Each structure stands twice: as C-alpha cells, then as structure tokens.
Amino acid sequence: MDYSYIQISNTQLIFSVILVLITGGIATLLKLGLLKSLLWGTIRAFLQLTIIGYALTFIFAVNKLYIIIPILLLQCYIAARESTRRIHKAPDNPMLLSFLALTASTFIVGLIVVMLIISPQPLYSAQVMIPIFGMILGNSMNGIALSLDRMLAEINGHIDQVEQLLCLGASPWEAIKTDMQTAVKAGMTPTINALMVVGLVSLPGMMTGQILAGMNPHSAVRYQFVVMVMMTAAVAIGCLLMVGLYYKKIFTDDMAIVEQMRKN
Amino acid sequence: MQLLMEFKDLTRRFERDDYFLQASGSLSENETLAVRGPSGSGKSTLLKILARLLAPDTGNMFYKGEAYRQIPPQKWRREIQYLSQKPVVFAGSVQDNLRLPFNLNCSPPQINYSQDQASSYLEAVGLSTAILPQSASTLSGGEAARIALIRSLLVQPNILLLDEPTAYLDDSSAGQVINLLKTWLVEKDQRALVIVSHKQEDIKGFNQVKFLDL
Ligand SMILES: Nc1ncnc2c1ncn2[C@@H]1O[C@H](COP(=O)(O)OP(=O)(O)OP(=O)(O)O)[C@@H](O)[C@H]1O
Ligand SMILES: [Mg+2]
Numbered sequence: 001m002d003y004s005y006i007q008i009s010n011t012q013l014i015f016s017v018i019l020v021l022i023t024g025g026i027a028t029l030l031k032l033g034l035l036k037s038l039l040w041g042t043i044r045a046f047l048q049l050t051i052i053g054y055a056l057t058f059i060f061a062v063n064k065l066y067i068i069i070p071i072l073l074l075q076c077y078i079a080a081r082e083s084t085r086r087i088h089k090a091p092d093n094p095m096l097l098s099f100l101a102l103t104a105s106t107f108i109v110g111l112i113v114v115m116l117i118i119s120p121q122p123l124y125s126a127q128v129m130i131p132i133f134g135m136i137l138g139n140s141m142n143g144i145a146l147s148l149d150r151m152l153a154e155i156n157g158h159i160d161q162v163e164q165l166l167c168l169g170a171s172p173w174e175a176i177k178t179d180m181q182t183a184v185k186a187g188m189t190p191t192i193n194a195l196m197v198v199g200l201v202s203l204p205g206m207m208t209g210q211i212l213a214g215m216n217p218h219s220a221v222r223y224q225f226v227v228m229v230m231m232t233a234a235v236a237i238g239c240l241l242m243v244g245l246y247y248k249k250i251f252t253d254d255m256a257i258v259e260q261m262r263k264n
Numbered sequence: 265m266q267l268l269m270e271f272k273d274l275t276r277r278f279e280r281d282d283y284f285l286q287a288s289g290s291l292s293e294n295e296t297l298a299v300r301g302p303s304g305s306g307k308s309t310l311l312k313i314l315a316r317l318l319a320p321d322t323g324n325m326f327y328k329g330e331a332y333r334q335i336p337p338q339k340w341r342r343e344i345q346y347l348s349q350k351p352v353v354f355a356g357s358v359q360d361n362l363r364l365p366f367n368l369n370c371s372p373p374q375i376n377y378s379q380d381q382a383s384s385y386l387e388a389v390g391l392s393t394a395i396l397p398q399s400a401s402t403l404s405g406g407e408a409a410r411i412a413l414i415r416s417l418l419v420q421p422n423i424l425l426l427d428e429p430t431a432y433l434d435d436s437s438a439g440q441v442i443n444l445l446k447t448w449l450v451e452k453d454q455r456a457l458v459i460v461s462h463k464q465e466d467i468k469g470f471n472q473v474k475f476l477d478l
Contacts, residue, residue: 163317164352164412168365168419169342178355255337256317 105238143235147187154179187239274323301478315346345421351409353400
C-alpha cells in the first residue's frame with residue numbers, strides 16, 4: 001500500500017482536544033447545559049471510531065463473504081430501526097418492511113456499483129463493499145424515514161378525500177396515489193438537491209478523504225460522481241419499496257382506512 | 265315493495281366510554297330513511313358504517329338479502345353511495361371532478377359518463393354549465409356540496425347515504441336539491457335514500473319516509 005498521505009500521530013491527535021475545549025468554553029459561557037453531553041459525546045465518538053478502526057482492519061484482513069454479509073445485514077437492521085424510530089402510532093410496525101426496503105435497495109445498488117463500476121479484485125472486497133454499502137444505507141435510511149413520515153401525515157390530513165375516493169370506486173392504491181407521490185418525492189428531494197450543489201459549497205466527505213489520502217482530484221471526482229448517483233438511485237428504490245409495501249397496512253381487509261390513522 | 269337494505273343490531277363504541285351507538289333499520293324500494301338525533305348522537309358514524317368506511321363492533325348489514333361480508337367493498341360502495349358531511353372535491357376542474365369515477369382503473373361497469381345527464385343535474389340544483397371549467401378548489405361550500413352530490417348521482421347508485429346534504433345551502437337551493445332527490449328516487453326501480461338532516465322541510469319533501477332516532 002502507498003502511504004503517501006499525511007498521518008496523524010498520537011501527539012497531533014491530542015491537539016484536537018483544543019477544539020473540544022473551544023466548544024466546551026462556548027457551552028459554559030452561554031450556560032447551554034450541554035457540557036455533559038459534549039463530554040460524553042466526545043468520549044463515545046472516540047471509542048466508537050477506535051473500535052470500528054480495529055474491527056475494519058480485522059474484517060479487511062479476513063475478507064470473507066461470511067463475515068461481510070452478516071455485517072451488512074446488521075447495518076441494515078440498525079438503519080431500519082433508526083428510520084422508524086420517530087414514527088409512533090403507525091399502523092402495524094413498519095420496522096420489518098423498512099428492513100426489507102433498505103436491504104433490497106442497498107444490495108441492488110451496492111452490487112451494481114461494486115461489480116460493474118468499481119470492480120475490485122477479488123470482486124468481494126470488504127474494503128470496497130463496507131464503505132460503499134454504508135454510504136448507500138445512510139442515505140436510504142434518511143429517505144425512507146422522510147417518506148414514511150410524510151406518507152402518514154399526508155393520508156392523515158386527507159382522510160375525507162381518501163374515503164370519498166374509495167366510495168367513488170377507487171382501489172386503495174388509487175385513493176392514496178397523490179399522497180404516495182408526495183411521500184416518495186419528499187424522500188428523494190434532498191439527494192436530488194444535493195446533486196445540484198455538490199462541489200460548489202463544500203467538497204463531499206468522501207472526496208475530501210480521498211484527496212487528503214493523496215488521490216488525484218480527477219479520480220476522486222469520478223468516485224464522487226458515482227457515489228452521488230448511487231445514493232439517488234438507492235433512495236428512489238428504497239422510498240418506492242417502503243411506500244409500496246407499507247400502503248396496504250393503511251387499509252383494512254374491507255378496504256377502509258384503519259382505525260389507527262384517525263388517531264394521530 | 266322490495267327490501268333493499270337492512271341493518272341489524274349495529275353497535276359501535278369509541279375509546280370514550282360515554283358514547284355508544286346502537287341501531288337497526290331497513291330500507292325498501294323508493295323509501296327514505298331519515299336519521300335524526302342531537303349533535304354527537306352518532307348519525308355520521310352510522311352512515312360511515314353503512315358505507316363500510318367504519319367497521320361495526322357487532323351486528324350485520326344486508327344489501328338485497330346478501331350479508332355485507334359476501335359483497336366486495338368496491339361493489340358495495342358504488343351501489344350504496346355515501347356523501348360525507350363535509351363536501352369533498354378534488355384538485356382539477358368541476359368537469360374533472362364529475363368525470364373522476366369514470367377515469368378510475370375499476371370504473372363503474374356498463375356505465376359511461378353522460379354530459380347530458382350531468383348538465384340536467386346541474387340545472388336541477390340551480391347551477392349552470394358555465395361552472396364546469398372552474399377550478400373545484402374555488403367553489404363555495406354550497407356549490408361544492410352540490411357538485412359532490414351530482415358526482416355521486418352520475419355513478420348511478422341504488423342507495424344514497426347523505427349526511428346533511430343541505431347544510432351548506434340556502435332554503436331555495438336546499439329545496440332544489442330535495443326535489444332532485446325526490447325525482448331521482450322514483451325515476452328507476454330499486455332506489456332508496458338514507459338522509460341525515462336537522463331540517464324539517466328537507467324530510468317533508470319526501471313521500472315514503474321512515475324515521476330512525478338515535
Ligand atoms: N374516530 C373517532 N374516535 C373517537 N370518537 C369518535 C370518532 N368518531 C366519532 N366519535 C364520537 O362519536 C360521537 C358520534 O359522532 P358523529 O359524528 O357520528 O355524530 P353526529 O350525530 O353525526 O353529530 P353531528 O350532528 O354534530 O354531525 C361523537 O361524540 C364523536 O365525538
Ligand atoms: Mg354528523
């Protein structure tokens with residue numbers, strides 16, 4: 001491996017404490033009551049990242065599918081829980097469906113990117129798969145959370161319309177179609193907007209990392225472009241699957257809106 | 265006289281334990297069932313149950329002798345048209361609204377949208393065809409209520425479930441709507457009406473009236 005990038009030594013790392021002290025100073029000065037969280041957050045961030053560092057070193061060294069796949073699934077599970085955590089009073093539990101939508105979107109897009117676009121040797125390289133799948137997952141997760149939230153809010157605000165459509169002969173899908181469009185759009189908008197401004201306001205984290213690691217900007221830009229479009233695709237697939245799988249839970253067997261939707 | 269609809273011992277409770285709906289009744293051809301009762305007594309709830317938008321806790325409903333569970337909800341709702349207390353119109357023009365049921369995947373079988381029929385209904389309730397291109401979101405409450413009624417009539421239901429159809433109307437427009445319903449009832453066989461209304465005059469307009477007090 002080429003270690004042409006500038007390493008951060010232990011001594012240098014300690015200087016980053018200065019930054020924590022600045023934040024702590026502001027928090028104390030304004031009596032924000034954030035000092036404890038700041039301290040705890042800093043310790044956690046350091047420990048979590050250290051552990052991840054060791055774990056990744058180990059996983060990259062072993063580089064076996066029977067380790068990579070369970071880790072990716074675990075990440076999907078954590079993301080599914082996170083994407084549905086804020087949603088209370090939803091009919092049924094959307095967690096399982098979110099897991100399905102996230103896993104499907106992440107693997108479909110992830111495999112296209114890894115196999116066709118990056119194609120490392122061997123194809124199943126943990127060093128490529130884990131960060132790429134992780135980036136996809138993070139975006140899908142946010143997209144799904146936004147879509148789901150929006151879908152429930154839209155239907156809740158349009159119960160009279162939905163019921164009248166059902167009465168006029170609409171199928172459940174037809175009755176909530178416009179609400180679903182709004183929901184999928186809400187999930188996809190942030191990543192599409194990100195396409196517009198990428199590189200103009202700040203350099204994306206991944207590209208920054210690659211440039212700092214010594215990669216030539218032309219190559220870093222190519223990677224970044226692939227990553228951007230892959231995120232958009234993953235969010236689109238994830239939101240569509242989520243909303244498409246979940247909408248049936250809004251209706252009873254009798255094609256009426258479930259009771260829970262009225263209670264929000 | 266053919267029995268069209270029957271509901272037996274329908275009950276419905278909500279989480280609030282001071283409210284309990286209980287109702288039975290029947291409806292024959294050409295009949296009008298007037299549902300009365302003070303505000304909060306469950307008139308709208310009963311109509312929603314009859315439209316199968318709300319499930320009853322107990323009891324059964326029959327349409328032409330068949331229990332409701334045997335009839336697909338889409339067919340049930342098309343033949344038994346429900347209109348909510350708050351009139352609902354959708355984005356688009358008035359014309360789009362009237363055509364809406366015919367543009368659905370599962371549009372009413374053997375029925376086509378009839379512009380002549382729509383125009384004659386509009387005229388009957390005191391609206392002119394000049395309203396057709398108007399955006400539905402700009403309609404007044406009373407206009408929206410009448411457009412929603414006409415939209416349901418065009419689907420050619422057998423039973424109409426109307427929740428205070430004249431609430432947004434002045435006396436003369438209300439009279440026109442009641443007259444239209446009166447002719448609609450006898451224009452064809454196998455038609456009947458369930459109406460919720462606080463107004464005496466509305467009910468007086470009909471010939472064969474039964475009362476259901478909640
Ligand atoms: N989804 C619901 N959850 C809880 N309570 C409800 C729900 N729907 C209706 N209720 C309650 O049930 C009772 C009956 O309501 P409903 O709308 O049927 O009355 P109504 O007879 O139509 O009154 P109004 O003449 O004012 O329209 C009311 O006390 C209402 O607050
Ligand atoms: Mg009511």
